[in-house]
Amino acid sequence: MQQHLPEESLLEINHLMVHYGGIRALNDVSLRVRLGEIVAVIGANGAGKSTLLRTIAAIKSPSSGSIKFEGEPLPRFADRVVSKGIMLVPEGRRIFAPLTVKENLLLGAYTRKSTREIAESMETVFGLFPVLKERIHQRGGTLSGGEQQMLAIGRALMSRPRVLLLDEPSLGLAPIVVDALFQKIIQMNREMKLTILLVEQNASLALEISHRAYVLETGEVKLEGTGVELLHDPRVKDSYLGVSGIAGD
Ligand SMILES: Nc1ncnc2c1ncn2[C@@H]1O[C@H](COP(=O)(O)OP(=O)(O)OP(=O)(O)O)[C@@H](O)[C@H]1O
Numbered sequence: 001m002q003q004h005l006p007e008e009s010l011l012e013i014n015h016l017m018v019h020y021g022g023i024r025a026l027n028d029v030s031l032r033v034r035l036g037e038i039v040a041v042i043g044a045n046g047a048g049k050s051t052l053l054r055t056i057a058a059i060k061s062p063s064s065g066s067i068k069f070e071g072e073p074l075p076r077f078a079d080r081v082v083s084k085g086i087m088l089v090p091e092g093r094r095i096f097a098p099l100t101v102k103e104n105l106l107l108g109a110y111t112r113k114s115t116r117e118i119a120e121s122m123e124t125v126f127g128l129f130p131v132l133k134e135r136i137h138q139r140g141g142t143l144s145g146g147e148q149q150m151l152a153i154g155r156a157l158m159s160r161p162r163v164l165l166l167d168e169p170s171l172g173l174a175p176i177v178v179d180a181l182f183q184k185i186i187q188m189n190r191e192m193k194l195t196i197l198l199v200e201q202n203a204s205l206a207l208e209i210s211h212r213a214y215v216l217e218t219g220e221v222k223l224e225g226t227g228v229e230l231l232h233d234p235r236v237k238d239s240y241l242g243v244s245g246i247a248g249d
């Protein structure tokens with residue numbers, strides 16, 4: 001499809017192709033994330049959402065296409081992507097179950113040296129997620145699903161990222177917990193000036209909080225627009241919002 005792409009992108013992906021062996025997971029994907037935006041990528045199981053984030057994070061290599069950050073090609077080594085300020089919060093959270101909340105958070109600061117600055121970042125995380133402070137000595141594996149997601153995000157924040165890549169933060173959480181978590185995502189965007197690329201199957205919520213969004217279908221961008229435009233697009237309503245879509249709509 002002909003894609004309209006905004007100017008002045010922080011993250012700029014052009015014609016990305018990604019394969020697993022002979023299987024094509026992403027086909028000619030182009031997308032932009034501008035400074036300060038929340039951009040959502042929605043799509044069904046297997047659409048290629050995680051592949052997209054893992055490729056940006058240099059965990060997976062593309063077959064072709066380009067990924068630029070601030071106009072420069074993004075390094076293809078995962079630790080260099082982190083040091084550029086791009087941090088992935090992976091699907092399924094992947095916190096360290098035997099380690100305490102504090103130990104998990106400190107792992108997120110592994111690239112940093114100043115103990116004073118690390119302590120400041122931890123206070124910032126506790127300001128955003130007070131429950132983590134209450135549970136600072138509790139083992140990660142004993143936290144609730146919602147608390148584990150907060151810990152996973154908190155751990156990512158400990159590297160002081162500029163861009164957060166969030167892979168299905170709502171997965172497996174009760175609706176009330178998801179609502180609270182999405183409020184925190186808005187707060188990180190507004191107050192901490194974080195640019196966010198959010199991958200979600202919970203399309204209605206993701207579109208509600210995003211400035212712009214892309215619909216990924218079997219590895220291809222099928223639709224794009226502002227969050228509001230896509231929320232009201234009949235094709236999105238039919239395929240992704242279902243009957244329980246938007247209250248009152
Ligand atoms: N390690 C892998 N080896 C082979 N194929 C893979 C691998 N990881 C993903 N795929 C395939 O690539 C396609 C895209 O998968 P991906 O995990 O990116 O989708 P997704 O949109 O994140 O799905 P979900 O919503 O279920 O998390 C799927 O067809 C999947 O089977």
Ligand SMILES: [Mg+2]
Pocket residue numbers: 049050051091168
């Ligand atoms: Mg996925």
